[in-house]
Amino acid sequence: MRKCLRCHEEMVENLDVKVDMQGYGIRITTKGVFGTTVEKPKVAVCPKCGEVSLYIENFKSIK
Structure with missing residues (x-):
């Protein structure tokens, strides 16, 4: 669950760009x-x- 950095509302996730x-x-x-x-x-x-908000789920692969 991602929270908005501006208003702290729960965000709708897993969308595409x-x-x-x-x-x-x-x-x-x-x-x-x-x-x-x-x-x-x-x-x-x-x-x-x-x-x-853009994010990646498998961020451990870049470390």
Whole structure:
């Protein structure tokens, strides 16, 4: 359960982000033009104030 940093309301999680008019989405990669994909980010939105938060679930893989 993620809480909004602004108003502390419970956020709606596990949403996706897409590039406008494209189905490709975005991804987190290592540095460089052809970087290895680390994780596909997920989105959480606060239903009270509209704050948007990007996060990855498997963050331990980047340590």
